[in-house]
Amino acid sequence: MKRFIIVLLSLAVLTGAYAIAFGVPVQVAQLWGGAPAEETAAAPRGGPDGGPGGVRGQARSTTVVLAPLEEHAYTLVLRTVGSAVSLRRSEVVATEAGEVVETALQANKAVEKGNVLLRLDDRTERLTLEIAEANRDQAQATVTRYQGLHQNGSAVVTDVALSEAEVALRLAVANVGLAEVVLDNRTIVAPISGRLGLSNVHVGDQLSGGDAIVTIDDTSTLLATFEVPERSIGLLTEGKPVLVTTPTYTGRVFEGKVTAFDSRLDSVTRSATVEAEIDNAEGLLLSGMTFAIRMTEETAPLPVVPATAITWDRSGAGIWIVEEGRTSRAPVTIRYRDGDQVWIETEAQVGAQIVTEGAAKLRDGAQVTTADASRGPGA
Template identity: 80%
Template sequence: MKKFFVALLSLGVVAGAYSITFGVPAEVAQLWGGTPETADAAPPRRPGGGPRGQGRSTTVVLAPLEERSYTLVLRTVGSAVSLRRSTVVTTEAGEVVETALQANKRVEKGAVLLRLDDRTERLELEIAEANRDQVQDTVTRYKGLRQNGNAVVTDVALSEAEVALRLAKANVGLAEVALENRSLVAPISGRLGLSDVHAGDQLSSGDTIVTIDDTTMLLATFEVPERSIGLLAEGKPVLVTTPTYTGRVFQGRVTAFDSRLDSVTRSATVEAGIDNAEGLLLSGMTFAIRMTEETVPLPVVPATAITWDRTGAGIWVAEEGRTTRLPATIRYRDGDQVWIETEASLGTQVVVEGASKLREGAQVTTADLSRGPGA
């Protein structure tokens, strides 16, 4: 009997809770003599204050869609050599009798750097000049006799003398060249490198004497990966830095680049000229190289505005208090900013905070960010 009363009491509690939540059914109200609910009666309300069955709005932060250019930056490392450089080698063998090979000394084109023993060549030049003078006298005497009507000198004899004179002059020229070759001169203007050649050394033909670098303009060589090939163009500015001069940026321009990519590194070799009129940079230095380029303006949103689903990336836009998700293609990222391609027009209100809570067609309200936490 006790169990029966407990069950009856439980049934009464359940019935009361149902009546409070969903109302009393019309049939039961008629049996009790009450008035049933009509269509005009106000529907029951949810604890949140809205009518039962109607979704609550989501609070989000909106911002108009804007567009900005993105700065593409390529950072790479390269090394530089002098744009004009030369290695001086001997063309003759012999003993060094005089040198002017002071390291880092600036020399002008044509300056004498080294002299070899040239006593033999001077004697050969003297012999050639004497022979030329002798033949010249013979030609002059023959011509004088012919002018005076002397028939002893025939045309053949005069012609042979003139040919001999031409040969004698050519021998003088050869002797002069041989004598000049005993002196090595600077082929270009620039600064001398270190040399271990000294007076008294015996040199052979083809020995390296010294290097000369014209460092007023350096040629930097570096690699550009395949993804950045679009940055390459002759004359494009290049920014160069080196740990030797911290905080100093040197200017340069692309002068040439390879017509094909390396099959292993998938990069192209690029050359850039660097102005070094001050002479601060040296040939062989390693440089950090930077190239930049501004893209066309693209829509940009905070990273928090990007959401993902099985179709890919997208953004939520709000219109008349309801949201719609539009696909977006991410082009670039920089910190918390994302440059995208989307069909949304500029000025469209984009959900930049709270996007992860939204569903298609959801009702939203805008958060008042100007109010403090205690407002």
């Protein structure tokens, strides 16, 4: 008997819970002497307030959160790492062999183009120049004498003799020029303006032709080289601004611009090599530094929705639009994501009311109420 009473009580609890959740079936309501079938079918779902507990089989509204569809631009950001060298740089090498007799190779010293960096022993070259100048002077004297005699009508100097003397003078002048060039090559000067690097050349060293002497870097502008992946190739245009940071100067951002990029992708890395000039007028950055490089670009305004507004079915992604309390589904194409925000392409009009919460429970044509409305006045 006790077990039978427990079973009855359980059935009563289940029946009550069913009636509260889904309403009382029409047939049962008629048996209990309720309203006629016609009135029951016309009664609003869930009773006067539209809430649960109405008659089974009638449509019920779903509580959702709505928001207008808005448009915003999306900021594309490319972050990569690159290294930089001086835009103008030179490695000074010895063009002649000889002993170093004078140097001005102080590391990090600023030099101007044409400043003397190093001198080689030039005693032999100076003597060679003196010999060439003496021969030139002698040839010049001969030509002058022959020209004077020829103008006075002397038969001693023929036209041929005068011509030969003039040719000898030209050769002597050329030999002087060659001797001057050789002498000048014994003095090494700065080919560009910039700052000197470290050098191992000292007075008394013996240099051979082609030996490295020192490097010069004009760091007023640096040339950064970095890789851009295939998916971000659309960001590349000449003159595109780039932002550069380095751990050496935390919080400091240096500006530059793209000057060139490769015409093809690397077959292994699927990326393109890019060069950008970085303004370094203050001289804070050094050639060879590694940089964190950032490029940004804003897209045209696109519809943006919370991630909770996106639902999926066999046709793909979509959002729910509410018009006059009824829902309809609009397909979307997802373009970008940033946190809980999603930028999409859709035919839905900007300003349309979309479901941002509760979208997973909806069907086409479903009746909905907003969360605020469901609380009622004074809630």
